[in-house]
Amino acid sequence: MIRVVVNGALGRMGSQTVSAVGAADDMELVAVVDRRLDHDTPFCPDGECPVVGFSDVAAAVEATSPDVMVDFTSPSTVEDNLRAVLPFGVHCVVGTTGLSEAKLEELVRFAPSGTALFVAPNFTTGAVLMMQFSRLAARYFPDAEVIEFHHDGKADAPSGTALRTAHLISTARDEPSAAPGRETELAGYEGARGALVDDVFVHSVRTAGHVASQEVVFGSLGQTLTIRHDSFDRASYMPGVLLAVREAPSHPGLTIGLENLMPLS
Ligand code: NAD
Numbered sequence: 001m002i003r004v005v006v007n008g009a010l011g012r013m014g015s016q017t018v019s020a021v022g023a024a025d026d027m028e029l030v031a032v033v034d035r036r037l038d039h040d041t042p043f044c045p046d047g048e049c050p051v052v053g054f055s056d057v058a059a060a061v062e063a064t065s066p067d068v069m070v071d072f073t074s075p076s077t078v079e080d081n082l083r084a085v086l087p088f089g090v091h092c093v094v095g096t097t098g099l100s101e102a103k104l105e106e107l108v109r110f111a112p113s114g115t116a117l118f119v120a121p122n123f124t125t126g127a128v129l130m131m132q133f134s135r136l137a138a139r140y141f142p143d144a145e146v147i148e149f150h151h152d153g154k155a156d157a158p159s160g161t162a163l164r165t166a167h168l169i170s171t172a173r174d175e176p177s178a179a180p181g182r183e184t185e186l187a188g189y190e191g192a193r194g195a196l197v198d199d200v201f202v203h204s205v206r207t208a209g210h211v212a213s214q215e216v217v218f219g220s221l222g223q224t225l226t227i228r229h230d231s232f233d234r235a236s237y238m239p240g241v242l243l244a245v246r247e248a249p250s251h252p253g254l255t256i257g258l259e260n261l262m263p264l265s
C-alpha cells in the first residue's frame with residue numbers, strides 16, 4: 001500500500017484527490033491537510049472519520065510517515081510546503097502552479113537522494129497530448145498563440161499549462177514568429193496582444209462557467225491549425241494524479257510533466 005497525505009484537502013482539487021486516493025485499492029490515505037482544518041482532528045468527509053486532519057503539512061508528515069504527499073494548495077504557499085516536507089524524504093506530487101523550474105531545482109536539493117519531486121502543470125491526459133501535439137506543430141507553424149480559459153476562482157494567470165505549452169513551443173520551433181508584437185498595441189490599450197511567455201503570446205480568459213480549457217492557434221501561409229482541450233469536470237485530473245502517486249517514487253529527483261510517466265510512442 002502506498003501511504004498518501006493530501007495537502008489542500010478542502011479545496012476543489014484536493015477534495016477530488018482525497019476521494020480518488022480513498023477509492024484506490026493500492027493506496028492508503030493516512031492524513032489530510034488544509035490550513036482551514038483544525039489541527040490533529042478527525043476528518044469526516046462522508047460522516048465517517050477514517051483519517052486525521054491537520055492544519056500543517058510538516059506535523060502531518062511527522063505523525064504519519066507517508067510515502068507520498070500530494071499538494072494542491074496555492075501558488076503562495078507551495079514553496080514553504082515543499083521546504084517542510086522534502087527533507088523527510090517523502091516523495092512529492094505537486095499540482096499547485098506558480099513555481100519556476102529554477103526554484104524547483106533548488107527545492108529538490110532539500111531532499112535526501114532517492115526522493116522524487118514530481119510536478120505536473122496539468123494532470124489530464126488530454127492536456128498532456130495537446131501540449132505534445134503543439135510541440136510537434138511548432139516546427140511547421142512558427143506563428144503560435146495560446147488562449148486559456150479558466151473559472152473565476154483561479155488565483156494565477158497565465159495558467160501553469162499555458163506557461164508549459166509556451167515553453168514547449170518556443171523550444172521546438174526552428175524560427176521565431178514574424179507576427180506583429182507589442183509595438184502594434186495602441187496607446188492606452190497596452191496588453192492587447194497578451195503576455196509574452198518565452199516569445200509566445202498567451203491570453204488568459206477568466207469567467208464563471210469554465211473549468212479549464214486551452215486553445216493553441218497556429219498559423220502559416222494560407223492555413224491555420226487549432227488544437228483545443230477542455231476539462232469539464234475535475235474528475236478528469238484524477239487518473240493522472242493516481243498515476244503520479246504510483247510512478248513518481250521510481251523517478252527520483254525533479255520530474256516536470258505527466259508526459260514523462262505516459263508512454264507516448
Ligand atoms: P482551492 O483554492 O480550491 O484549494 C486550495 C486549498 O488549499 C484550500 O482549501 C486552502 O485552504 C488550502 N491551502 C492553501 N494554503 C495551504 C497551506 N499552506 N497548507 C494547507 N492548506 C493550504 O484551489 P484549487 O482550485 O484546488 O487549486 C489548487 C492549486 O492547484 C492551484 O495552484 C491551481 O492552479 C492548481 N491546479 C492544478 C491542476 C493540475 O492539473 N496541475 C489542476 C487544477 C488546479
